[in-house]
Amino acid sequence: MNYSIKTLNSISARGLSKLPESYEVGPHVDNADAWLVRSANLHSVEIPDSVLAISRAGAGTNTIPVNQLSGRGVVVFNTPGSNANAVKELVLAGILLGARNILPAAAFARQLTGDDNEINAAVEAGKKQFVGWELPGRTLGVIGLGEVGVQVANAAEALGMKVLGYDPAITIRHAWQLSSHVTRAASIDEVFRRADVLTVHVPLIEATQGLVNAERLALMKQRALVLNFSRAGIVDSPAMVAALESGSIRGYVCDFPSAELLNRPKVVALPHLGASTVEAEENSAAMAVNELRDFLENGNISNSVNFPDAVLAREPDTTRIVVANVNVPNMVAEISALIGDAGINITNLLNKSRGELAWTMIDVRGPVTDALRSSIEQIEGVLRVRVIEP
Numbered sequence: 001m002n003y004s005i006k007t008l009n010s011i012s013a014r015g016l017s018k019l020p021e022s023y024e025v026g027p028h029v030d031n032a033d034a035w036l037v038r039s040a041n042l043h044s045v046e047i048p049d050s051v052l053a054i055s056r057a058g059a060g061t062n063t064i065p066v067n068q069l070s071g072r073g074v075v076v077f078n079t080p081g082s083n084a085n086a087v088k089e090l091v092l093a094g095i096l097l098g099a100r101n102i103l104p105a106a107a108f109a110r111q112l113t114g115d116d117n118e119i120n121a122a123v124e125a126g127k128k129q130f131v132g133w134e135l136p137g138r139t140l141g142v143i144g145l146g147e148v149g150v151q152v153a154n155a156a157e158a159l160g161m162k163v164l165g166y167d168p169a170i171t172i173r174h175a176w177q178l179s180s181h182v183t184r185a186a187s188i189d190e191v192f193r194r195a196d197v198l199t200v201h202v203p204l205i206e207a208t209q210g211l212v213n214a215e216r217l218a219l220m221k222q223r224a225l226v227l228n229f230s231r232a233g234i235v236d237s238p239a240m241v242a243a244l245e246s247g248s249i250r251g252y253v254c255d256f257p258s259a260e261l262l263n264r265p266k267v268v269a270l271p272h273l274g275a276s277t278v279e280a281e282e283n284s285a286a287m288a289v290n291e292l293r294d295f296l297e298n299g300n301i302s303n304s305v306n307f308p309d310a311v312l313a314r315e316p317d318t319t320r321i322v323v324a325n326v327n328v329p330n331m332v333a334e335i336s337a338l339i340g341d342a343g344i345n346i347t348n349l350l351n352k353s354r355g356e357l358a359w360t361m362i363d364v365r366g367p368v369t370d371a372l373r374s375s376i377e378q379i380e381g382v383l384r385v386r387v388i389e390p
């Protein structure tokens with residue numbers, strides 16, 4: 001079977017090279033079986049019915065209409081951790097940019113004129129305006145201790161910072177990865193109160209929209225530094241601008257330029273560069289490609305953000321019936337009954353659920369007719385059915 005994948009952003013060629021030659025891949029593929037995206041905003045894009053899955057080569061899926069796709073039985077993947085080191089490194093750079101006033105200082109040096117003696121004199125006279133501060137002993141507040149947040153917390157701790165973390169839904173894996181020197185904050189407001197530097201590493205969802213707002217900025221120490229390498233909407237921009245103008249916040253370092261933030265000396269806004277390293281682009285693309293291949297060729301799911309993980313080893317010479325369905329009782333029995341009525345023997349079966357959705361894979365010996373497929377599609381609660389030949 002030949003599959004096709006449409007790419008909607010520039011995707012690392014090395015990552016794409018993991019696909020076999022039989023795959024049709026590129027930006028102009030019509031009616032593709034799957035889409036591979038980075039930050040492309042799909043909320044107002046028509047996604048054809050041919051699309052069985054979308055993989056986001058990266059972490060954030062706020063640009064994808066996940067709920068709507070779930071209702072169509074379309075699986076949405078992301079690539080957890082694939083770019084976390086790249087983001088961590090840029091966050092560390094951001095902390096140092098703010099702590100040492102590096103950008104205004106470099107701008108000052110760039111505009112110097114005269115011979116070397118005059119430049120040296122101007123340097124000695126001017127440098128006192130850029131006196132910074134060192135990291136050891138300062139408190140870094142990290143909100144969100146997932147793939148990125150844990151790496152940022154551990155790296156800052158290794159640089160001598162005191163680290164205060166907050167994540168009410170931290171996973172066991174991330175809790176194990178976190179340095180034992182990181183202190184757990186009892187509340188999000190405690191992080192705002194105690195941080196000299198605050199960094200947010202949470203997804204943009206309804207609950208995190210405007211999480212950094214005027215009330216919380218007012219809790220912060222005078223002249224604290226705020227970083228946002230997650231998503232623009234997590235910080236209330238007018239509140240941030242007001243805090244910068246009043247001088248209560250020293251600086252805002254982020255990955256999301258906007259009209260409101262342009263030309264503000266206390267703002268460093270990078271052009272969404274967190275994941276823009278050769279390594280992160282390659283890792284993310286390779287991970288997304290592997291997820292899509294296993295999904296298209298076997299119906300298996302790893303790292304989906306809407307459907308459960310579901311992996312069932314393939315046995316030779318079996319046909320796989322893959323069903324995306326609403327998580328309601330008796331579904332497996334109803335599907336199995338139709339297969340039995342068609343006189344087909346089931347060799348293996350997996351049914352996994354996640355919230356309101358479920359994924360069912362049934363391996364059978366013998367051909368699956370269009371009539372059987374269509375009768376499974378008619379079951380109430382079935383969203384989509386695929387038949388994958390041996």
Ligand SMILES: NC(=O)C1=CN([C@@H]2O[C@H](COP(=O)(O)OP(=O)(O)OC[C@H]3O[C@@H](n4cnc5c(N)ncnc54)[C@H](O)[C@@H]3O)[C@@H](O)[C@H]2O)C=CC1
Nearest residue numbers: 059060144145146147148167169201202203229230274275
């Ligand atoms: N600037 C860039 O290029 C990049 C930006 N990102 C952004 O960073 C976000 C985080 O990335 P990862 O760490 O890889 O994701 P992740 O899913 O591994 O971690 C997110 C963490 O935030 C926590 N969380 C959710 N709501 C919270 C709340 N209200 N308070 C405290 N914690 C909360 C979750 O429990 C989870 O542990 C992504 O969703 C994406 O928006 C990620 C990678 C690159």
Ligand SMILES: O=C(O)CCC(=O)C(=O)O
Nearest residue numbers: 038039058059060275276
């Ligand atoms: O693909 C990119 O450059 C952005 C990465 C990102 O924002 C993410 O992974 O959430």
